[in-house]
Amino acid sequence: MSADTGVLERTRAVGAPAAIRREGELILKVDGLSVHHGSVCALDGVSLEVRKGELVALVGSNGAGKSTLLRTLSGLHTPRAGTIHYLHQDVATLKPAQRVEVGMAHVPEGRRVFAPLTVEDNLMLGAFSRRDRRDVLLGDLEEIYGLFPILREKRTLAAGTLSGGQQQMLAIGRALMGKPRLLLLDEPSMGLAPLLIAEVFNVVRRLQQQGMTILIVEQNATAALELADFGYVLEAGRVTKAGKGFALSNDEEVKKAYLGI
Ligand SMILES: Nc1ncnc2c1ncn2[C@@H]1O[C@H](COP(=O)(O)OP(=O)(O)O)[C@@H](O)[C@H]1O
Ligand SMILES: [Mg+2]
Numbered sequence: 278m279s280a281d282t283g284v285l286e287r288t289r290a291v292g293a294p295a296a297i298r299r300e301g302e303l304i305l306k307v308d309g310l311s312v313h314h315g316s317v318c319a320l321d322g323v324s325l326e327v328r329k330g331e332l333v334a335l336v337g338s339n340g341a342g343k344s345t346l347l348r349t350l351s352g353l354h355t356p357r358a359g360t361i362h363y364l365h366q367d368v369a370t371l372k373p374a375q376r377v378e379v380g381m382a383h384v385p386e387g388r389r390v391f392a393p394l395t396v397e398d399n400l401m402l403g404a405f406s407r408r409d410r411r412d413v414l415l416g417d418l419e420e421i422y423g424l425f426p427i428l429r430e431k432r433t434l435a436a437g438t439l440s441g442g443q444q445q446m447l448a449i450g451r452a453l454m455g456k457p458r459l460l461l462l463d464e465p466s467m468g469l470a471p472l473l474i475a476e477v478f479n480v481v482r483r484l485q486q487q488g489m490t491i492l493i494v495e496q497n498a499t500a501a502l503e504l505a506d507f508g509y510v511l512e513a514g515r516v517t518k519a520g521k522g523f524a525l526s527n528d529e530e531v532k533k534a535y536l537g538i
Contacts, residue, residue, distance in 0.1 A: 297520065299507065301328035303365065304459050304490050305350070310359035312342075312349050319345040321514040322359070327459065327492050332485040334501035334522060335494045336531075337511035343494035344386050346511070347461045350492075351383040352376050363459065378406045382457030386464050388448040392437030396428055399436045399447055403454030414454075421450040424483065442473035449480065460484065462493040466500065478504060502526035510534075 305327040312320040319342045327333045337343050348354050350361060352373040361368050368376060377383075382403075390399050400421055404414050422429035425446045431439060436447055445465050452460060465481070466474040478500050485491060485504070494511075495501035502508045505522030510531060518525065525531050 297507075299326070299328050299331070301330055303327075304329050304331075304363065305492065306360075306362040307346075307350070308360045308362075310346070310349065310361065311357045312345050312354050313357050314345070314354075319514055320349070320356075323511070323514070323516055324359075325509050325516060325519070327490060329490055330485075330488050331506045332481070332491045332493065332504060332522075334498075334505035334508045335492065335511055336496070336498035336501055336508060336525075337494075338496060338534075340513075341511045342514040343496075343511060344463055345514075347383055347385075347463050347492075347494055350376075350461060351381065374406065377455055377457075380456070380458035381461065382452035382455050382459070383461045384448045384452045384463060384465065386467065388441075388444045390436040390439075390444050390447050390451070393435055395433055396436055396439070396447060397432040400428070400432075400450050400454050403451035404456075406455060417454060417456070421453055424453075424480065425450055440473075442469050442476060445469065445473075445477055446480065449484075453484075458490060460489055460491045462491060464495055464497075465493070466495065466497045474500065498531065499526060502531075 303326060307323060307325050310320055310323045323346060325335065335343060335346065345354060349356055352371060363379065363381060371379070391402065400418055401414065407414070427443055428446060428450055431443065436444065439447060449465065465477045469477065474497065481491065481493065482504055493501055502522045502525050508520060508522040508525040509516050510518040510525065518528065518531065
């Protein structure tokens, strides 16, 4: 095979996912997104989509551009090129707080809970953009406590006293208090012990079963792809592979590069 054919094959492989039919309303559509940090090109023409009720995983190694993507979706970085449509609306002019208001919730890398505030105050802060009555919010709080019983137990404690895994639950709970229509999760398993990683992914699975639409970015490719309805592989700011989550988790190249097999 000539080198040229190799390139062609590769290009075709990258293009192929478009042929995979995906059902459901389009919630997020990213087209040709490029983002630079000064002279560093972090994202180079990234396109992807997330449909209603899907769990979509974007996997890639450290520095691939995963956090840059989520931060750009949330309005924290300005793209140099490309578009982001959320519920068919171009969000370019929306500020970060407005994106939260329309239902895009971002759980940042490293959790970022408000350490001196109580667990319950952290959760209630997640509802800051809502205009619902307090009894409605308290009802939602009960739902969060149902999902994370440990947070109910610790609700009067300062968030800073929680373990890493519990802080991750809190960060997710806080995002859910905003009643999002799209949950953006940045490496929820990062820095956690294996048992807690499994617990976090169990929560993600339960949210998926409840019909939440989720875009998760992860270095932990195995766990994320096995759960995901659809997956993308990000390498040095470019999507190099896309496909059904299960198929990608069994893809020989992906296994070699990301799953350490
Ligand atoms: N604020 C920043 N300033 C300069 N370079 C950055 C900044 N944030 C990220 N980068 C660079 O952009 C690239 C992508 O980073 P990032 O999106 O954090 O990757 P990932 O989340 O996949 O680890 C890396 O080369 C990183 O060093
Ligand atoms: Mg990151």
